[in-house]
Amino acid sequence: MKLEKILDKLGSIEKNSFIKIIDNIIAKNPKNGKEIDKILSSSDKGLKSVDNQNISNIFALTESEFQEHIKCEFQEITSQLDILIDIIIRDGNCIMKQDWFSRLYESEIKHLKTRIKGLNADFDNDKSELSAERKRDYKIYKSCLHTAYHNDVENNREAKITSDELSIILTLSKQLGLSQEEVKLINYSILPIKKIDVQEVIKGLKNIGVIFFSNKENTIYVADEMVRMLRKIREKEVAEKFYRRTLKLLREPIINQIGRDHNIDRNLTYAQKIEKIIKEGVSFTSLLLEDIYKQGSTLTEKKKTLNELCEKGLNISNLKGSTLDDKISSLIEYFDNIERDEKVGISLDGFDKLLTELNESLPKLNKCIKDQFELQDEFVLKADFLLDYNIKPRDILDLIIKKDLTKFIKDNGIKQRGDDILNILEHYKDVENLYLENFENVAYRNLNLLKENGITVKESELGLKFEDLTKVIFKSLGFNVDDAFKNNLNTKKDMMDILLNLDNNEIIIVECKTSKERGYNKFSSVSRQLKSYQNLALKNNLRIVKILLVAPEFSDDFVTDCEMDTEMNLSLITASTLSNISEAFKTSKYNEFPHVLFRDIVINEERILKALSK
Structure with missing residues (x-):
């Protein structure tokens, strides 16, 4: 769930910890300070009085500083932050009831303790499946961690790992090619692991700003934007679902090879091994740099294999980058863009x-x-x-x-x-609904975004398509879109787009305008057009209840000119507002949209949505 949507669900007290952290970041002159000041300049009372959309925008502008704030929390090595974050960033764990989260946490602690016992047994067993080389890597890392943790005790200080020691330990784990799960197991074979009360866990995560907790719903929320940030911190480059999609393209011998390198039971089924590789936290980058290729593959062969994987398996043509590292970065960026995209791909x-x-x-x-x-x-x-x-x-x-x-x-x-x-x-x-979901993109004549969202259309067809979709929306609002009546009225010179027949000789005239340019700004030409439609209706003894102009957006000058016009009962409505009104109407008590709500110069979306929700 997007951050803005979560903030909309919560009270001010439940947002407080998160807002306080961003406030502290802003006070320290972040790199995007000027952009943040522009957003805050509209508010006299600071961040707390800013709307949720702008809080979300400010969070995006402070992302790097927020990330550093969370990384600092990892210096408290006994906080179990790695265990907790690994739970909340899993696909499907971004919304959880407290008792469900408690169960997952208990299960994770129990699972870790069982695996630590197994790992310690492998250290002592000469016949374990661990290769001598892997056992050596584990022992090196474990010895260094043991020294870093216990050297304080020898100097009569509290046992802990300093930030300097931690950075060295992390570098060592990377050089030894240890997965995050392997690191976690070795860490907790030395550090004491005990179950913390779930209320304390939630309070701790809330205080560092990584989760929100709704007291009313007894539910934990983790914003999609926060999940992506936490993944970066845990160096999980892609979501599990994209990792799985990639692994499923590999033959079983390659999956076995990866499993062998990371102490994964080769007796599991193919699907189970894939899930185990994901859960082990094996680096996606190192997997594509080394693990998926036949032994002895040349750099050219590796590039060819990766290109085939992307083109034939993932349907990504022309993966950017000349080096293997560049190609892998492009693939990670591709998955990141898919995840950020709010469009579903189908309606x-x-x-x-x-x-x-x-x-x-x-x-x-x-x-x-x-x-x-x-x-x-x-x-x-x-x-x-x-x-x-x-x-x-x-x-x-x-x-x-x-x-x-x-x-x-x-x-x-x-x-x-x-x-x-x-x-x-x-x-x-479901093409019609897919078009309706892209109503604003049609209004803006945005061919590239339409294509990305599965719609292929000629630019010359967009004006008529926008008009047709606007008709569909007004029909869904319960209006009588009377094409037969409109066609009888229209002349070769004056051809209105849409006529809404309210009966008793009352009508609403709707005009549709698409525009690539931001800020529709052609009032003089459109007003002449609308006045001619008005005269046509009046000649036929019709009462015009309202004239509506639908466009992607309107410039300030256009709105001012509209306000000054005294001859037409004209209101302006943006494509996104009309679309949102249509969505809200579906769950309202009305069978027909109360057209009296169309009374502003620029239709006020918020006011209408509130009226529909009553």
Whole structure:
């Protein structure tokens, strides 16, 4: 869930710790201080009185300083922060009830203790599956950590690891190629590990600003933006779902090779080994630099393998970068952009339909998704629910084994030639709803974003498409979009876009304008056009209740000119406002939108949404 949406759900006391940290960062002149000051200049009372959207914007501007603040907390090595952060950054753990989080925490501590016993046994057992080389690496790291922790005791000081010692230890773990899970196991084989009261854990995480806790709902929230930041701190370059997507493209011998390097049981199934590699925290970069290639592969062969993996497996053509490191960075950036993108790839209705039919065809899938993402609800195959956890259609399909995918495709008459997952996504695209979700992009004539979101359209068609979509929205608001009446009125010279027939000779005229340029600023030409429509209606003894102009946005000059016009009852409405009103109307008590709410010069979205929610 996005930070702004979480902040909207919480009271001021529940946001307090987070706001206080950002306030402290601002007081120390952060690198983006000028941009932050511009946002704060509109508020006399500082950050606490800024709206949630701008708090989210300020957090983005202070990201590097916030990251350093959290890194400092890691110096308290006994805080278990690594254990706790590894729990809350897992896919599906961004929203948790307190008791569910408590269960996950207890389970993690118990699991760690069991594995530490196993690791210690491996140290003492000459016949363990650990290779001599790996055992040597573990012993080197463990000895250095032991010295760093216990040298204080010898000097009659409290046992702890200083920031200098910690940076050396981290460098050593990287040079030895240890996964984060291996580091964690060795750390807690030396440092005392004990279960902390869950209330104290939540309080600690809230105080350092990484979680929010709603007392009313007894629920922990971790913002999507915070999850990405915490992943960087834990050096997990991509989300688990993208790691899984990449690993599933590798043959089992390669997966076995990775497992052997990181002490993973090779008797597990292929799918279990993949999950284990992800949970072990094996670096995605080091995996693609070294681990996925045949022994003795040349640099040229490695580049070719990676290019094929991206082009044929991940459907990414022309991966940027000339060196292997550059290509891997480009792939990480690609996954990061997908995760940040709020678009689902198919329409929301299409996603719901996909989930419904998946549940019918594969009845065990609900439990599989629930377990995979550690979700608390019993039934989880709901589009709105999954999107709050940033789980999208592709993430669900990635978890389904080939045999089940084939069954689902046959059950639902989906195209069988080509890539199964892409065929499924195409089948459930639901073009009209996808266009409606991209209504603002159509208004702005943004062909690139439309293409990225799965819509292919000619630029010459965008004006008419915007008009058609606006009609669909007004119909959904309960209006009578009367094309027959409009066509009878229109002349060759005067052709209004949309006519809403309110009966009793009363109408609303709607004009639609698309624009690539920011700030629609052509009042003189559009006003002449609208006045001619007005005269046409008046000649036919019609009462014009309202004239609405729909455009992507309006310049200040345009709004001023509109305010000064005394001849038309004209209101301006942006595409995003109309779209948001349509969404709010779906859950309102009204069967028909009360058009009296269209009374501002520039339609006030917030006021209308409040009126619809009553």
